[in-house]
Amino acid sequence: MAKQRPVDIVIVGTGMGGAAFAWQLSRLAPNLKILCLERGKWLKDRDMPAASAGWQSAAFGQWATSPNARLAAGGNPWSADYAIDDSESPLKPLMWNGVGGSSVNWAAHFPRLKPSDFLTRRLDGAGVDWPYSYNDLEPFYDLNDAMTGVCGLAGDPAYPPKPQRAMPPLPIGRAGELAAQAFNALGWHWWPVDAAINTGPYGGRQACNNCGPCLQGCMRGAKSSCDLTYLPAAMANGVEVRSGCIVLRVTIKNERVTGVTYADEDGSVHEQPASHVVVAANGIGTPRLLFASGLGRDPNSVLGRHLMMHPVAYARGLFDDDLDGPAGPVGAALYSHEFYETDLSRGFVRGFQIQVTRENSPLAQALRLSPAWGPLAQRDLAEEFRHSIVLMIVTEDLPDAENRVTVLDRMEPDGLPAVKMRYALSENTKAMIDWGYERTSEVLRAAGARREIRAPLPPMTGWHLLGTARMGDDPRSSFVDACGRCHEVSGLQIADGSIMPTVGAVNPGSTIGAMALKMASELAEELA
Amino acid sequence: MTGEAFMAALVDSIAPGGRVGHGLALPAASLVGCDRNLAKALADNRALQVLVDSIARQAGGTSAFTRSSAQERHALLEAVQSESPQAFTGLVALTLAHYYAQPQVLSALHWPARPPQPGGHELPAFDDSLLKPVLERGAIWRRC
Ligand SMILES: Cc1cc2nc3c(=O)[nH]c(=O)nc-3n(C[C@H](O)[C@H](O)[C@H](O)COP(=O)(O)OP(=O)(O)OC[C@H]3O[C@@H](n4cnc5c(N)ncnc54)[C@H](O)[C@@H]3O)c2cc1C
Numbered sequence: 001m002a003k004q005r006p007v008d009i010v011i012v013g014t015g016m017g018g019a020a021f022a023w024q025l026s027r028l029a030p031n032l033k034i035l036c037l038e039r040g041k042w043l044k045d046r047d048m049p050a051a052s053a054g055w056q057s058a059a060f061g062q063w064a065t066s067p068n069a070r071l072a073a074g075g076n077p078w079s080a081d082y083a084i085d086d087s088e089s090p091l092k093p094l095m096w097n098g099v100g101g102s103s104v105n106w107a108a109h110f111p112r113l114k115p116s117d118f119l120t121r122r123l124d125g126a127g128v129d130w131p132y133s134y135n136d137l138e139p140f141y142d143l144n145d146a147m148t149g150v151c152g153l154a155g156d157p158a159y160p161p162k163p164q165r166a167m168p169p170l171p172i173g174r175a176g177e178l179a180a181q182a183f184n185a186l187g188w189h190w191w192p193v194d195a196a197i198n199t200g201p202y203g204g205r206q207a208c209n210n211c212g213p214c215l216q217g218c219m220r221g222a223k224s225s226c227d228l229t230y231l232p233a234a235m236a237n238g239v240e241v242r243s244g245c246i247v248l249r250v251t252i253k254n255e256r257v258t259g260v261t262y263a264d265e266d267g268s269v270h271e272q273p274a275s276h277v278v279v280a281a282n283g284i285g286t287p288r289l290l291f292a293s294g295l296g297r298d299p300n301s302v303l304g305r306h307l308m309m310h311p312v313a314y315a316r317g318l319f320d321d322d323l324d325g326p327a328g329p330v331g332a333a334l335y336s337h338e339f340y341e342t343d344l345s346r347g348f349v350r351g352f353q354i355q356v357t358r359e360n361s362p363l364a365q366a367l368r369l370s371p372a373w374g375p376l377a378q379r380d381l382a383e384e385f386r387h388s389i390v391l392m393i394v395t396e397d398l399p400d401a402e403n404r405v406t407v408l409d410r411m412e413p414d415g416l417p418a419v420k421m422r423y424a425l426s427e428n429t430k431a432m433i434d435w436g437y438e439r440t441s442e443v444l445r446a447a448g449a450r451r452e453i454r455a456p457l458p459p460m461t462g463w464h465l466l467g468t469a470r471m472g473d474d475p476r477s478s479f480v481d482a483c484g485r486c487h488e489v490s491g492l493q494i495a496d497g498s499i500m501p502t503v504g505a506v507n508p509g510s511t512i513g514a515m516a517l518k519m520a521s522e523l524a525e526e527l528a
Numbered sequence: 529m530t531g532e533a534f535m536a537a538l539v540d541s542i543a544p545g546g547r548v549g550h551g552l553a554l555p556a557a558s559l560v561g562c563d564r565n566l567a568k569a570l571a572d573n574r575a576l577q578v579l580v581d582s583i584a585r586q587a588g589g590t591s592a593f594t595r596s597s598a599q600e601r602h603a604l605l606e607a608v609q610s611e612s613p614q615a616f617t618g619l620v621a622l623t624l625a626h627y628y629a630q631p632q633v634l635s636a637l638h639w640p641a642r643p644p645q646p647g648g649h650e651l652p653a654f655d656d657s658l659l660k661p662v663l664e665r666g667a668i669w670r671r672c
């Protein structure tokens with residue numbers, strides 16, 4: 001095993017957590033030698049499928065959002081995927097395992113949590129409270145916005161005031177306008193989304209041209225991803241990024257981290273000494289690596305437990321009018337937070353948001369019809385394509401110790417143990433979806449829909465993998481402290497979505513970035 | 529077992545085209561080359577070959593399948609689908625992937641017959657006057 005020159009900090013993973021952490025630490029502690037190890041590669045020439053004839057089928061093959069689907073299609077050269085046993089989960093895990101992490105194939109909807117999300121136990125007797133508040137995170141949300149590049153509109157009455165967004169909001173399209181008018185008719189809240197997408201030039205990147213398939217990566221670089229934002233800025237500060245390097249173990253001696261062991265692209269194994277290791281390998285990759293490193297062995301450990309995924313349910317309204325089809329970034333155009341907070345008379349605790357999203361490619365829409373073939377299928381497709389409004393109920397997922405990531409007694413080709421996720425919907429979530437569907441029906445009726453189609457819990461919606469190494473003050477019920485420091489060993493920190501104690505009902509990217517910036521500031525102060 | 533007429537009848541059972549909603553008329557799959565695409569794919573896809581052979585066999589031969597009515601073919605394929613759901617899904621996915629990539633089909637759906645880039649799509653800018661009632665209601669976030 002080759003021994004590498006020691007560094008001060010090793011960061012595992014270059015997604016939102018790892019990249020934001022690397023940049024902030026490199027800026028605040030310029031003397032530190034910081035090394036990022038990333039299992040996947042840099043995307044070369046932004047060679048995504050959006051400009052090729054096969055762009056629609058690519059989303060089901062090498063450019064699928066699911067690592068398992070990419071592996072089944074022979075693999076993607078930039079994303080170093082590992083198989084995930086998802087046989088006991090109705091929601092399938094989605095991610096990108098290349099430089100920039102899952103920000104490469106995300107939809108870039110960029111909401112924040114709200115003050116109440118940090119206090120669900122105290123306010124509503126559900127979940128657990130965070131060890132800090134919205135106010136503590138707020139300056140880091142602002143900094144993360146500036147680094148990421150956010151379009152949107154300040155002044156949303158469902159949030160505490162936020163600074164002016166750097167760019168105007170995304171176009172919401174004809175479908176978005178119809179939905180907005182329906183929300184207005186019902187007297188319900190709605191607002192155009194904050195998105196990490198350029199609607200004008202920003203950060204040396206050009207504006208979005210509404211091409212549509214953001215989940216296969218953005219060829220124009222209009223969608224913010226960490227390979228275009230945090231990582232180049234961190235590298236300019238002296239951070240080294242070694243791609244194609246799979247971390248196999250965090251090495252530990254006398255309850256203190258000594259570095260990591262990793263395998264490079266050629267399979268050669270290296271020992272990398274470091275004073276401090278930061279793991280940001282995503283809600284599945286992080287517990288997998290930590291279990292492989294011998295952590296979380298105590299049967300009472302929470303490592304791997306409390307997996308939260310924000311189950312979603314779709315309602316599509318069909319209209320006679322010509323609407324937009326798959327034009328505009330595929331993620332949400334606008335959202336309603338009317339039902340975000342607890343009202344126990346609804347039959348569940350906490351709440352959900354309704355996102356108005358966009359249509360998909362004709363092939364994607366055709367393949368999800370049932371039946372997907374024959375004359376009826378084609379009639380249904382024609383009825384829906386360019387004639388639908390898509391509403392998505394995004395539910396708050398409360399932590400449940402039985403929803404978990406474990407490792408199996410068998411090794412995968414990448415040198416790490418096989419990993420499995422188990423996930424079941426809670427009764428609370430089911431009640432939320434049932435009640436939410438009554439509300440989406442009201443919206444669609446108010447918008448003038450001719451017909452409504454419901455699609456609860458489509459499997460390929462495991463976008464958010466959170467909570468599996470949760471943060472808290474008490475080592476008996478949490479894996480890391482408020483600064484992301486592991487309770488079990490010193491010198492180990494976790495800086496990704498794994499540490500979220502609860503997840504609200506909004507997408508997590510903005511919070512993951514803000515948390516990482518906050519933790520890196522604290523580490524810089526500690527090491528100063 | 530894979531005559532041209534049989535292949536055409538098979539893909540046309542999956543995407544028969546014709547008049548659909550909103551005044552659209554879609555081409556049949558065989559008119560946009562899905563039959564040739566399937567024939568090509570069979571060469572190196574053993575599971576697909578087995579499935580297609582079994583369809584022909586259950587129909588009493590390729591010519592019998594070709595001669596049977598659209599309804600009979602549909603019923604037979606439904607039976608095959610419930611026997612071999614995974615392989616049948618593969619056949620449908622392969623056929624539809626080729627079908628919906630064809631310029632004639634995209635144009636028939638009134639959608640640009642080109643990939644999304646580099647042209648993108650035009651959408652009007654957001655009109656913030658729509659937000660008047662939301663703003664009039666005032667702050668709704670939960671203070672704590
Ligand atoms: C299709 C899709 C759409 C999404 N849409 C949105 C959205 O609109 N808004 C939003 O907020 N969120 C969205 N998300 C979720 C969001 O992208 C993720 O929650 C967030 O990016 C996760 O950041 P992370 O740093 O925790 O992990 P990741 O970004 O997943 O990064 C983990 C990194 O660690 C690397 N890694 C893992 N194991 C190892 C190892 N052993 N050695 C070395 N490297 C390793 C991986 O290769 C990867 O690069 C979406 C996700 C997907 C997949």
Ligand code: SF4
Pocket residue numbers: 197207208209210211212213214215217218219220221222223328329330
């Ligand atoms: S819609 Fe915009 S952000 Fe999304 S991939 Fe296309 S250009 Fe990029």
